[in-house]
Amino acid sequence: MTLLLGIDQSTSATKALLFNQDGELQDWHSLSHRQIYPSPGWVEHDAEQIFQNTLQAARGLLERQVGKPVALSITNQRETFVVFERNSGKPLYNAIVWQCRRGEPICREMVAAGYVQQVEEKTGLRIDTYFPASKIKWLLEERPDIRRQVVDGRALIGTIDAYLIYRLTGGRCFATDHTNASRTLLYDIAQLKWDQDLCDLFGVPIVAMPEVRESSDRFGETDLEGFLTTPLPIYGVMGDSQAALFAQRCFMPGSAKVTFGTGSSVLLNIGHEKRLSTHGTVTALGWVFHGQPTYAFEGIINFTGATISWLRDQLQLIADVGETETLARSVSDSDGVYFIPAFVGLSAPYWRADARAAIMGMTPSTTRAHVVRAALESIGYIVTDVLKAMGDDAGIKLGMVHADGGAVRNTFLMQFVADLNQMKVRAAQTPELSALGAVFNGCLGLKIYNSLEELEKLPSGYVEYTRAMDPVRANLLFAGWQAAVQRVLYPPKQG
Numbered sequence: 001m002t003l004l005l006g007i008d009q010s011t012s013a014t015k016a017l018l019f020n021q022d023g024e025l026q027d028w029h030s031l032s033h034r035q036i037y038p039s040p041g042w043v044e045h046d047a048e049q050i051f052q053n054t055l056q057a058a059r060g061l062l063e064r065q066v067g068k069p070v071a072l073s074i075t076n077q078r079e080t081f082v083v084f085e086r087n088s089g090k091p092l093y094n095a096i097v098w099q100c101r102r103g104e105p106i107c108r109e110m111v112a113a114g115y116v117q118q119v120e121e122k123t124g125l126r127i128d129t130y131f132p133a134s135k136i137k138w139l140l141e142e143r144p145d146i147r148r149q150v151v152d153g154r155a156l157i158g159t160i161d162a163y164l165i166y167r168l169t170g171g172r173c174f175a176t177d178h179t180n181a182s183r184t185l186l187y188d189i190a191q192l193k194w195d196q197d198l199c200d201l202f203g204v205p206i207v208a209m210p211e212v213r214e215s216s217d218r219f220g221e222t223d224l225e226g227f228l229t230t231p232l233p234i235y236g237v238m239g240d241s242q243a244a245l246f247a248q249r250c251f252m253p254g255s256a257k258v259t260f261g262t263g264s265s266v267l268l269n270i271g272h273e274k275r276l277s278t279h280g281t282v283t284a285l286g287w288v289f290h291g292q293p294t295y296a297f298e299g300i301i302n303f304t305g306a307t308i309s310w311l312r313d314q315l316q317l318i319a320d321v322g323e324t325e326t327l328a329r330s331v332s333d334s335d336g337v338y339f340i341p342a343f344v345g346l347s348a349p350y351w352r353a354d355a356r357a358a359i360m361g362m363t364p365s366t367t368r369a370h371v372v373r374a375a376l377e378s379i380g381y382i383v384t385d386v387l388k389a390m391g392d393d394a395g396i397k398l399g400m401v402h403a404d405g406g407a408v409r410n411t412f413l414m415q416f417v418a419d420l421n422q423m424k425v426r427a428a429q430t431p432e433l434s435a436l437g438a439v440f441n442g443c444l445g446l447k448i449y450n451s452l453e454e455l456e457k458l459p460s461g462y463v464e465y466t467r468a469m470d471p472v473r474a475n476l477l478f479a480g481w482q483a484a485v486q487r488v489l490y491p492p493k494q495g
Contacts, residue, residue: 004442005062005069005232006435007054009076009160010240011097011262014050016057017435018065021448023247023458025432029061036094041101041344044094047082050160051089051167059227071446072168072222073236073438075243076160078183081132083139083146083157089167092146092155096135099263099302101344103134104353110134115201120276122188122195124283126351130300132159133185133202140203150208159184161237162210165219168234173220175211178293179239182285187212189285190274192293213237214288215246215438216445236442241265242286243437245296248402248428249460251452256390256398258383258417259434260407262306266299266348266386268394279389280349289444289452297393299348299386303357304379305407307341311375317368325412328373336361338484339374341382349389352489360484379407380416381481387421400424402462404433411465419469420478429461 002021007014013032019025031053036044058072079098084091096102110119110127119127129135136157140147149155158166162176181187181194186204188195192212199206213219215238221231238246244259245267253271258264269286274295276283286294308324311317318324338360340346345353359371391398400423407413408427418425430436443449467474 001067002448003065003067003069004439005058005072006432006439007058007072007074007164008240008432008435009050009054009074009164011077011080011099014053014057015432015435016061017432018061018069019436019439021443023430023436023440025430027061027065028432029057031057039102043097043100045080045097047084047091047095047163050095051164054164054168055224055227058224062227069232071235071442072232073435073442074161074164074234075238075240075434075438076164076180078159078180078239078241079130079132080160081136081157081184082160082163083150083155084163084166085149086154086156086171089171091163092149093139093143095160096132096139098130099344100135101129101353103129103138106134106137107353110201119185119198122190122198123182123185124189124274124276125183125185126282127185128347128351129353130302130347131183131185133198133204136204137202151205153207155208156210157204157208158210161239165234165237168222168224169220173234175213175219177215177217177237177239178212178285178288179215179242180237181212183239189283189293189295192288215441216289218445235445236438236440238287238438238441240434241267241298242284242296243434244404245269245286245437246440247430247433247437248404249456250402251456254394254396255402256387257402257404260304260379260403260405262304262309264301264304264379264383264405266301266383266390267296268390270295270297270394277393279392280351281386281390281393282348287441297390299390301382301386302345302347303341303343304382305405306343307339307375307378310343311372317372324372324376325410327369328376328412331367331369331373334374334377335363335366335370337366337370337374338481339371339378340484340488341375341378342488346485346489348386350485350489355488358488360487376410376413377416380413380420381478383417384420384478398423400426402426402428404428414463414465415468418465418467419474422467422471422474425465426462427465429463
């Protein structure tokens with residue numbers, strides 16, 4: 001049995017996972033890392049802790065295995081970046097996370113200066129602090145010492161995948177893949193290269209950015225800092241959301257998936273020609289294979305699973321996320337309560353960084369169960385917002401969407417998404433699809449499989465949800481959500 005080791009470095013944890021060549025998960029080992037909040041709206045991770053957790057998770061998994069994997073693959077939280085020393089690979093500053101809003105003033109200046117069209121035309125993205133460029137600019141301005149090291153070549157800039165590859169290979173490989181590069185606001189998704197004009201616009205030295213390779217390419221080799229007697233080649237590198245799209249085998253234009261994580265990403269394959277959105281979604285590189293790009297419309301939602309974590313950690317309304325389904329089903333509806341999870345602004349399809357979270361419609365009869373149900377429903381509502389915008393962009397009515405991520409275990413939420421959208425939802429029962437997508441790319445690089453068609457024939461398990469709610473009721477509920485969002489975006493003026 002051929003085994004492949006996958007590393008999934010997510011927003012909350014690092015997992016090492018062992019798959020066989022058919023994509024079946026054999027074993028896994030996970031370690032969480034600290035969430036650092038230096039100021040309101042700022043989010044950081046300790047990049048050194050992430051690397052050490054990567055080593056420990058991989059070693060912990062392999063120590064209990066008889067068989068040895070043939071390669072290591074990496075999937076990662078996108079848009080989070082690290083500036084690190086060229087010689088040692090040591091981070092010079094905490095990793096600045098995709099959720100972090102510290103680049104907002106820079107983004108506002110860029111928008112006011114009229115750079116929106118230029119940036120969107122090249123990158124497919126919006127000028128928003130969700131993406132690294134504004135935060136890299138902020139860091140290099142705030143820390144002249146770091147800027148000097150970047151300019152003179154003593155320091156490098158990379159998304160988490162590039163940073164981990166550099167550390168794992170002992171500095172012998174400084175590379176990223178197209179999916180991660182395309183999330184920086186510094187990369188031309190049509191030319192498939194770093195763009196000098198964009199780098200100049202954000203004050204980022206282009207020489208500090210990694211080489212860009214296809215996801216199935218080789219990215220050096222690692223012995224996990226002396227743990228392995230024979231190094232493992234690194235094949236298969238992909239940003240987590242695109243990796244999930246790939247693992248779902250959404251290879252045909254018109255196929256879509258939702259990844260339910262800390263935030264959520266909705267991706268719709270639109271084929272090999274770049275198209276720009278007019279309805280609040282962005283254009284992403286799905287992957288590049290044999291030199292040919294596949295593009296997708298993407299709706300980025302910055303706070304979905306994190307909403308449930310907030311109920312647990314901040315309000316302490318629940319002790320465990322598993323309670324939410326039972327509580328939601330304990331009441332017949334949310335009693336008119338709407339939860340707007342704009343904790344770090346609202347992303348797609350609204351793109352309002354200034355929006356703030358709200359719970360609306362509470363009365364003396366509102367209970368803990370109503371609030372928890374409303375929080376769960378908010379995930380379904382905002383996913384529906386994005387799916388509708390995406391369908392309008394593509395000019396098609398979606399009949400089915402693939403779902404993955406931890407929340408697919410919540411049958412209430414999956415059914416609610418099917419009801420609101422009046423479509424089938426196929427919830428993947430294969431766990432860890434992001435890691436699997438990277439591993440599938442590793443299989444292509446290793447020639448275990450030679451085509452997407454061969455991957456498509458592999459078995460995949462899912463639970464299918466179909467519409468159960470009356471469409472009139474679903475439309476009324478969604479209209480109520482939209483009205484609540486408008487009250488957050490445009491609150492009534494006082495006096």
